[in-house]
Amino acid sequence: MFNKLKAKLSGFKDKIGSKIDEKAVAIEPVEEVVESLEELESPVEVSPSPEEEVNSKTELPVEETKPVPEEENKNNKKFGFAQKAKALVFEREFILDEDDLEEPLWDLEMALLESDIALSVSEAIVSSVKGQLVGTRRRIGSNTGNIVEDALKNAIYDVMSANVFDLDEFVKNAEKPVHIVFIGINGTGKTTSIAKLSKRFKDQGMSVVVAAGDTFRAGAIDQLAIHANKIGVKIIKHQEQGDPAAVIYDAMQHAKAHDVDVVLSDTAGRMHTNINLMEQLKKVCRVAPPDLIIFVDEAVAGNDAVERAAQFNDAVPISGSILTKTDADSKGGAAISIAYITGKPILFLGMGQGYDDLRKFDPQWFVDQLFAE
Numbered sequence: 221m222f223n224k225l226k227a228k229l230s231g232f233k234d235k236i237g238s239k240i241d242e243k244a245v246a247i248e249p250v251e252e253v254v255e256s257l258e259e260l261e262s263p264v265e266v267s268p269s270p271e272e273e274v275n276s277k278t279e280l281p282v283e284e285t286k287p288v289p290e291e292e293n294k295n296n297k298k299f300g301f302a303q304k305a306k307a308l309v310f311e312r313e314f315i316l317d318e319d320d321l322e323e324p325l326w327d328l329e330m331a332l333l334e335s336d337i338a339l340s341v342s343e344a345i346v347s348s349v350k351g352q353l354v355g356t357r358r359r360i361g362s363n364t365g366n367i368v369e370d371a372l373k374n375a376i377y378d379v380m381s382a383n384v385f386d387l388d389e390f391v392k393n394a395e396k397p398v399h400i401v402f403i404g405i406n407g408t409g410k411t412t413s414i415a416k417l418s419k420r421f422k423d424q425g426m427s428v429v430v431a432a433g434d435t436f437r438a439g440a441i442d443q444l445a446i447h448a449n450k451i452g453v454k455i456i457k458h459q460e461q462g463d464p465a466a467v468i469y470d471a472m473q474h475a476k477a478h479d480v481d482v483v484l485s486d487t488a489g490r491m492h493t494n495i496n497l498m499e500q501l502k503k504v505c506r507v508a509p510p511d512l513i514i515f516v517d518e519a520v521a522g523n524d525a526v527e528r529a530a531q532f533n534d535a536v537p538i539s540g541s542i543l544t545k546t547d548a549d550s551k552g553g554a555a556i557s558i559a560y561i562t563g564k565p566i567l568f569l570g571m572g573q574g575y576d577d578l579r580k581f582d583p584q585w586f587v588d589q590l591f592a593e
């Protein structure tokens with residue numbers, strides 16, 4: 221999972237590491253300067269501490285303070301510089317500045333874009349990483365990997381954690397029946413995700429009905445019926461080519477009459493650009509108002525999935541997304557971008573074809589996966 225993206229992020233860490241090594245080597249000559257300054261220095265008085273200065277000022281009238289001879293003042297300055305340089309070198313620290321980061325950050329942005337992360341999201345990540353690293357003091361020879369990794373983790377976590385909410389908790393606490401409508405294009409795993417969630421809610425002790433609202437594609441009703449049968453939940457269905465709003469309305473009536481907890485409504489796959497089908501979706505939402513609308517798309521579609529999510533969200537405001545086929549996704553771009561672009565959270569990740577291959581989305585878990593050995 222996300223192997224290509226993992227390799228790219230690790231490349232960025234290495235690049236910053238080499239920058240730091242270069243800078244460490246460049247600092248070495250300063251040590252020689254310090255040594256030669258030390259040879260030059262004649263013993264001089266150390267400048268008084270601020271406390272001594274205050275005391276001396278209170279003890280002596282201002283006019284009695286003697287001016288420091290010019291030669292002695294020079295030595296003091298020299299001494300001050302030598303002290304500072306010594307501190308710099310002996311503590312062997314330096315500060316990362318914008319110049320150090322310019323090239324690696326450019327490479328990072330390219331790597332993120334190549335991983336199908338949307339432009340605005342890549343920019344947000346790069347700007348956050350930059351903000352965290354510029355001005356960071358580093359001890360030469362210390363482990364730089366951690367600060368770079370932490371900066372990347374924070375930046376990715378921030379863009380992925382938009383309005384996170386817990387679907388299980390929502391369903392548990394909402395007035396029943398809870399109605400959830402699933403939308404998206406053909407073949408991305410909508411029906412399979414409905415089946416997975418049916419099992420999840422059933423395993424939590426809730427009663428579930430599925431509504432065969434995809435009356436458009438031949439075989440879609442049978443496909444859902446097979447899943448419902450395997451999982452042991454009721455299906456409400458009409459004839460193919462029937463009105464999806466009518467099927468879903470019936471499913472809600474059935475749920476109310478039989479105290480069913482959750483109604484999961486399938487809908488026909490449709491392109492976000494198909495105005496008639498999008499109008500049909502709005503009708504479904506008017507006739508049987510959903511508590512939640514979940515957009516389903518496949519992670520492997522990358523930027524396309526993110527653009528579709530944004531356009532569906534404009535037509536019927538989605539509550540969140542399920543990204544399927546993450547088990548086959550090496551780039552991770554859709555997963556990283558979708559919540560930031562839509563402002564709606566990822567709810568679950570589909571991670572295989574089995575009913576239990578559904579993972580509740582946790583941005584921290586995702587970010588940790590990206591940096592796992």
Ligand SMILES: Nc1nc2c(ncn2[C@@H]2O[C@H](COP(=O)(O)OP(=O)(O)OP(=O)(O)O)[C@@H](O)[C@H]2O)c(=O)[nH]1
Binds near residue numbers: 408489
């Ligand atoms: N590897 C993998 N395959 C998945 C996942 N989710 C769904 N699939 C497979 O993707 C294919 C399409 O899934 P469906 O659930 O039929 O897709 P759909 O969106 O309902 O398609 P339509 O009925 O055409 O609208 C099936 O072969 C599923 O088994 C997943 O998380 N990982």
